[in-house]
Amino acid sequence: MILDIRANLSRFVQQRQPGLDFDPASLGFSSVAVAAMNGYSYLPRFDIRTYDSLRPVRSILGSNRSDYNAGLKRPLYVASLQPSLTQTVGNHTLRYGYDARVLRENLTTSGFQGGRFFFDGTYTSITTTTTTNSDNATNLERNRNAYGRDVAAFLFCLGANTNLLGCGIPTASTSQSLIDTSSTNYSVQSVYHGFFFQDDFRVTPKLTLNLGIRYELELGLTERYNRLMQGFDLTTPSPVQAAAQAAYLAAWNADPNRATNFPLTPDKFVVAGGPTYATEGDRNLWNADQSNWQPRLGASYQLNPKTVLRAGFGIFMAPFRVIQDDVKQIGYSASTALIPTNDQGRTFVATVNNPFPSGFTPAFGSSLGINTSVGGTLGAADTGLIPEERKNAKFSRLVVGIQRELPGQFVVEANYVSSWGRDLAVNRNLNFVPRQYIADLSSATSNAAASALDAAANTFLSGTITNPFRNLYNNTPNATSGFNTATTISRAQSLLRFPQFQNVWVQEFNGTNRYNALQLQGVKRFSKELTLNVTYTYSKLRERISYLNPSDVELEDRVSTDDRPNRFTFATVYLLPIGRERKFGRDMNRIVDAFIGGWQVNGTYEWQQGQPIGLTTPLFYYGDVTQLKSHAGENDGQGGKYGIDRPAFDTAGLLRLNSFSLRNVPSTLDNLRHQPFQSVNLSVSKNFALGEGRRIQIRGEALNAFNHPYFIDLSADPNNAAFARYTTQRNIPRDIQLGIKFTF
Known part of the structure; x- marks a missing residue:
């Protein structure tokens, strides 16, 4: 023990x-x-x-x-205590453990x-x-x-x-x-507890099982003086609700065209909700997720002296981190x-x-x-307000594989890898115009018809009505804000669920993703002079982590922007077989060896299919948008390249929408991808042995040796002159380096 x-x-x-x-x-x-x-x-x-x-x-x-x-001034303290106990009982090796961590961050x-x-x-x-x-x-x-x-x-x-x-x-x-x-200024603390048990069970000389379970509890973030915005109250009536409703009703009654000008009747106009703050009795930014049970199972079986089968399954939790975006x-x-x-x-x-x-x-x-913040925005598109019932993201992973040694010290391996993610964070804007007031372009028979419907909806919802909030915040820091002093607000503003705010971004934890991959690898182990490593991965990553339209009920099921279905790599190290203690010239004179011996050549090649183009701009397409295909990086047959000299894909049918229409173009499409990435790196080195463990190496390297440019940040806005064209190069041009290293 x-x-x-x-x-x-x-x-x-x-x-x-x-x-x-x-x-x-x-x-x-x-x-x-x-x-x-x-x-x-x-x-x-x-x-x-x-x-x-x-x-x-x-x-x-x-x-x-x-x-x-x-x-x-930002001091960060981390303390941890990790006791574990290991004991052997027959063919079982048992481990028990506890993992405690305290993280404190102060910012002034x-x-x-x-x-x-x-x-x-x-x-x-x-x-x-x-x-x-x-x-x-x-x-x-x-x-x-x-x-x-x-x-x-x-x-x-x-x-x-x-x-x-x-x-x-x-x-x-x-x-x-x-x-x-x-x-x-803040002083925050996060406390983490983890418990685990593992049993390595050698069933037979050929079969080994790994059984285990882990439980993790990450307590909610606290601030020493409770200076934290906690989340968003959805239901509490605003202190100005009665006055705002009275002003809205008066404006309604005074307008003879109220049925047309006011899309919302007075009985439907509600002013409720707002941000909440930590108190002495409710200090945690979120309540701990208590569902973080993580079973683990692994198995290894030696089929014969040169073949091994392996499999494993486990659930893994993604811990939160103390980051400034969480501290509002x-x-x-x-x-x-x-x-x-x-x-x-x-x-x-x-x-x-x-x-x-x-x-x-x-x-x-x-x-x-x-x-707080009436007339303004709460949260952001990438950092929504955190609700009390925050969840840790969880991933279930499965790996099944076989490894085989072939003649010539060549080892091949094939693995099937699958991962399911759940409870992923989704940032959602709760303040959107209800769907019944937004232009549905599905009936449009052309882009021109869709544009007309879009323009009509935008004109109506951008139009104004009397501001029911005027002068209701005179005794607050918002007294001089335009929201308090303006005589009108837009119709769209009056239709929002929380009309006293602009955008209200909050986090939900209903996101999911799914990854499947076939991974192949071949390795030629170092045998005298040559080492080779070749890999190929075919994969697919889909996700549901955002809403295509703000009023959508279901998350968009899309190809992930991190999806790269095909990836191939090749790496080699070759020691030239010439010189002392090499195949040719084993007893070579040291002076001659200093010139022609001790040479080494390294090379790597990487090719990867392009990632999907992010279509973040609201777009409409009349026709089958899945038929659009990107030619980014390809030659156009006229001496130019798609994405540089001409658009990467056919842009004729894409229409940029205003804020009040339903888009029908997904945020990613499998056929609309950036150009493939490829890179070749080469190096040549000369080693000089000085005796007694001393060595000098002179090395020359060519990074991106063939100068393949890799472009990114393609514009996806039809109103932009650079639509479907690249404006930024991601990788570096060819880089030649020389170096010397002395080892002793």
């Missing part, structure tokens, strides 16, 4: 600091502005930009690292703690009109981007002030001129925009030396509850 105990404690810190101490007060900032910088002792950031498509010029003043997240950022001030020609132009001239540039653009306008804004009023910055006028923009008075802290950071003028530059109310005369936007934390 053997007891093995392993423990680990590690700490890693990612840290960024500005490089030069500086007192911002010496620049003439007001005492209020300096106080808002909260001890920031570096030169703030100043962007001076003159920009147009032909003459981009941008200068950034500030201390080293004087940019966003200057002052970032300062954002633009000292402020960011952006200068261009917006307020130093001679015109603010936007009429277009013959050069297709507007007066505003040409004057704002003329050289010197940005510097003039920076130096504005310099002669009247002895301070370095005078009373320069930055440009008003919430993303350009601002100060972060409260920035994101909306409300716990605050930025104050610099608004220099309220009348387009006729008069100025704020300058650099007094940039925030009206005070600062406070961080409101979780105090707004479900009213």
